Amino acid sequence: xxxxxxxxxxVAELAPASAHITIRNLAKRFGEAVVYDGFDxxxxxxxxLSIFGPNGCGKSTLINMIAGLINPDSGEIxxxxxxxxxxxxxxxxxxxxxxxxxWSRSIxxxxxxxxxxxxxxxxQRDRVDRLVEYFxxxxxxxxYPYELSGGQQQLVSxxxxxxxxxxxxxxxxxxxxxxxxxxLFMRDQLQRVFxxxxxxxxxxxxxxxxxxxxxxxxxxxxxxxxxxxxxxxxDLERARHADSLTDPRFVTVKGHCLDVFQREVRKD
Amino acid sequence: MNDRYLPIIGVAGFIAxxxxxxxxxxxxxxxxxxxxxAARAVxxxxxxGSLLGxxxxxxxxxxxxxxxxxxxxxxxxxxxxxxxxxxxxxxxVIDFFRSTPASAMFPLFLVIFGVGDETxxxxxxxxxxxxxxxxxxxxxxxxxxxxxxxxxxxGAPRLRVLTDVVLLESLPQTFVGLRNGVSLALVIVIVxxxxxxxxxxxxHQVIDAQMLFEMPEMYAAxxxxxxxxxxxxxxxxxxxxxxxxxxxx
Numbered sequence: 001x002x003x004x005x006x007x008x009x010x011v012a013e014l015a016p017a018s019a020h021i022t023i024r025n026l027a028k029r030f031g032e033a034v035v036y037d038g039f040d041x042x043x044x045x046x047x048x049l050s051i052f053g054p055n056g057c058g059k060s061t062l063i064n065m066i067a068g069l070i071n072p073d074s075g076e077i078x079x080x081x082x083x084x085x086x087x088x089x090x091x092x093x094x095x096x097x098x099x100x101x102x103w104s105r106s107i108x109x110x111x112x113x114x115x116x117x118x119x120x121x122x123x124q125r126d127r128v129d130r131l132v133e134y135f136x137x138x139x140x141x142x143x144y145p146y147e148l149s150g151g152q153q154q155l156v157s158x159x160x161x162x163x164x165x166x167x168x169x170x171x172x173x174x175x176x177x178x179x180x181x182x183x184l185f186m187r188d189q190l191q192r193v194f195x196x197x198x199x200x201x202x203x204x205x206x207x208x209x210x211x212x213x214x215x216x217x218x219x220x221x222x223x224x225x226x227x228x229x230x231x232x233x234x235d236l237e238r239a240r241h242a243d244s245l246t247d248p249r250f251v252t253v254k255g256h257c258l259d260v261f262q263r264e265v266r267k268d
Numbered sequence: 269m270n271d272r273y274l275p276i277i278g279v280a281g282f283i284a285x286x287x288x289x290x291x292x293x294x295x296x297x298x299x300x301x302x303x304x305x306a307a308r309a310v311x312x313x314x315x316x317g318s319l320l321g322x323x324x325x326x327x328x329x330x331x332x333x334x335x336x337x338x339x340x341x342x343x344x345x346x347x348x349x350x351x352x353x354x355x356x357x358x359x360x361v362i363d364f365f366r367s368t369p370a371s372a373m374f375p376l377f378l379v380i381f382g383v384g385d386e387t388x389x390x391x392x393x394x395x396x397x398x399x400x401x402x403x404x405x406x407x408x409x410x411x412x413x414x415x416x417x418x419x420x421x422x423g424a425p426r427l428r429v430l431t432d433v434v435l436l437e438s439l440p441q442t443f444v445g446l447r448n449g450v451s452l453a454l455v456i457v458i459v460x461x462x463x464x465x466x467x468x469x470x471x472h473q474v475i476d477a478q479m480l481f482e483m484p485e486m487y488a489a490x491x492x493x494x495x496x497x498x499x500x501x502x503x504x505x506x507x508x509x510x511x512x513x514x515x516x517x
Contacts, residue, residue, distance in 0.1 A: 069417055091421040098414040102514035103436045112432075116423035146517035160422075 020045035020200045021066060021168065026075035028061060035061055037225040039075070048194055048201045050211035052257065053221030053229070054265050059204045062226070063170045066202070067091050079168060087168065088117075090161030094173040096154040100145040106156045107141035113164050131159050134196055135189060151182035155189065162193065171203045175210065183207075187214060188241070195238055208261070212253055213240060220257060222264045230260045301484045309488035319485075322473040323492050326457060329385065329469065330500070333392035333453040334446070341397040341449075342442065345404025349438065350430065355405050362402055370395030370456050374464060388460035395456050396449035403445025407438030440515040443508040450500045458493060470496070 019042035026039040035058040043049055043066075051059045064070040066077055068084040069091075079087045093099035100109050107128070114124045132141070137159075139152045148156065154174060161169060171190075175183045191214060194201055205211040211218055215234050222229040234253045236244055244250055283303050289295060290302040313319025348355045373391050381387045411434045419433045461471025470493045477486035508515060 067421065069421065089421075091418075093414055093418060095414055098412045099418045101415065101418075101433070101436070102517060103512075112419075113422035116425075116428075144514065146514060164422075 018045050019043065021077065021079050023066070024076045024078075026065065026077065027073045028058070028065065028070070029073060034225045036065075036072070036075075039226060041219070041228060043200060043202060044217065045200055046198050047216040048203070048214055049217045049219060050203045050205055050215035051219045051221065052205060052208055052211045052261070053226065054223050054261070055206070057221045057223050058226045059206075059221060060172050062221075063172060063202050063204055066168075067170050088164050088166050089168040089170065090164060090166035092154070092157050092161045092169070092171040092174045094176055096145075096150070096157045096174075096177070099157055100153060100160075102144060102146050104144075105142050106139070106145055106148065109145060109156055110141070110159045110163055113160060117164060127163055127165070131163055134193055135159065149182075151178050151186060154178065154186060158190065158193070162197065165197070166199060169199055169201045171201070173204055173206060176206060183210070184242075188239075190214060191239060208254060208257055209245065212250065212257065213244065218253070218257060220260050220264070223267060229264050230257075232257060298481070299483060301487065305484040306487040306491070309484035310491055313485065313488050314492070319473060319488060319492060322468050322470050322489065323496065325468045326454075326461065326470040326493070326496065329389055329457045329461075330392065330450065330454050330496075332389045333457060334396055334450045334500075336389070336393040337396035337400055337449055337453065338446065340393070341400035341445075342404055345401045345442075345445075346408055346430075346435065346438070348401070349405035349408025350434065352409055355409060362398060366398040366402060370452070371459055374460065378464065383465040388457055388464060388466075391460060392453040392456040396453040399449045399452055400442070400445040403448070404438060404442050407441025407445075408434055410441070411437035439512045440508070443504060443512060443515070447501055447504045450504065451497060454493075454497050454500060 021043035023039060023041045023043075026036045027034075028036040051062060053059050061070060065072045066079075066084065067089060077084065079089075100106075101112065104112065110128055110131070111124065114127065119127075135155065137155070139148060139155070141156070145153050145156060154177075158171075158174070174190075175186050178186060187210060194214075203211065203214060205214075212234055218232040218234060219228065220230040220232065221227070232253060234249070236247060236249050286300075286303050290297065290300055294300075310319070314323065348358060370391055373394060374387070377387045377391050377394075381390060415433050415437060416429055419429045424432060457469070458471035458474075460466070461469030462475045466472040470489050473489040474486055474493070477483070477489060
């Protein structure tokens with residue numbers, strides 16, 4: 001494990017001791033396409049994992065299987081030895097427009113998942129207040145989602161995912177529908193929240209820069225059937241900011257990931 | 269000029285054309301009275317004349333029809349829509365009767381329910397309910413998958429997914445059904461009032477005035493029926509805007 005931490009770009013030894021999510025012998029096919037076959041992986045506790053790989057290799061499928069949105073054909077996914085149904089988790093969809101509830105005010109969207117936890121009213125209020133404070137939200141949460149900009153809507157989605165204080169947070173290409181300026185802003189919001197809440201976070205991204213910028217660990221997947229092409233650790237101290245993108249360590253890791261990616265894409 | 273007032277142009281144009289047709293006598297003046305006479309017939313009919321009574325009877329019948337149709341069709345539509353396989357298995361029957369002119373059902377309903385108001389109301393309900401049923405089912409079936417997933421991911425049990433997401437998702441389409449349904453119900457009620465042993469209602473008044481050659485009164489009844497149809501539609505649109513504020517956003 002230390003090896004992986006120290007030298008960017010080496011395949012890590014899986015360390016079950018600190019594993020939060022264990023994936024064993026996972027198999028999934030869609031019709032003819034074998035997406036996963038005998039896939040093993042461990043996701044480390046309280047670290048930020050980015051998943052990156054060629055188009056259609058099954059990045060989203062992987063987190064959807066972990067989050068229980070899709071059933072694997074076979075294999076086992078355990079979170080702290082528990083089934084996903086017994087785990088408190090948050091999930092942020094790519095398409096915030098279709099994931100938020102347009103009939104509820106933004107604040108009620110954020111409160112919605114609390115209905116299914118047994119919490120006293122005061123605690124519910126505190127959680128929402130704390131979250132609003134974390135984010136330093138300047139938007140009027142009494143507005144309906146469709147009255148907000150795309151970035152603000154996705155911010156509401158993320159708050160909705162976080163309000164349950166999840167053990168694991170999943171993000172499926174959360175910023176891909178936003179413009180570049182908003183993407184940069186949202187990355188930093190997400191990073192700040194991660195630093196405050198320190199929870200196991202899994203991000204699927206098709207933007208390598210974003211994947212590395214936010215990550216402690218980067219999982220590079222091969223083409224179908226997906227295998228671990230490489231597992232890279234990026235331990236640049238947080239908070240990272242715009243300058244981090246030109247930091248030599250960032251450049252090295254990005255170069256390495258790009259090499260692996262291109263090697264995988266060119267493979268037949 | 270403010271865009272809000274643009275519709276006035278069409279109305280003014282229509283009245284001008286009508287007036288012109290009267291002045292140059294394109295049609296026999298007995299068949300086409302001038303617009304002022306028709307307007308006067310509306311006014312006298314609706315203020316103390318018999319037209320008001322007929323109008324209220326038609327409103328009453330159409331209201332019963334749409335209420336009955338909604339009570340039957342909305343829950344049934346939700347039930348059928350929540351299982352696509354269930355809906356597919358009855359889709360042909362629904363589409364078939366939806367395509368059958370409801371007026372063709374009059375004789376059947378007459379045999380069963382007699383010549384009273386029940387027949388008129390029930391045939392109109394029958395027609396309207398199929399339209400509502402079809403729209404509600406599609407509204408439920410086309411609920412955004414992402415939104416349903418989002419609710420599930422947040423831990424909502426199945427029933428809550430239905431009440432918190434699917435029902436609200438289907439509301440815009442339900443209102444489309446209600447608006448089409450009330451238009452159809454009005455058509456059927458008016459036709460029924462014309463031909464099925466009626467003594468009152470706008471349909472009865474139209475045919476009565478025609479037979480007595482009271483042309484201004486006939487036009488008056490036609491316009492009141494038109495205004496009624498428009499008002500029903502507008503009413504549902506206003507309710508929809510108020511309660512389904514997210515529709516189309």
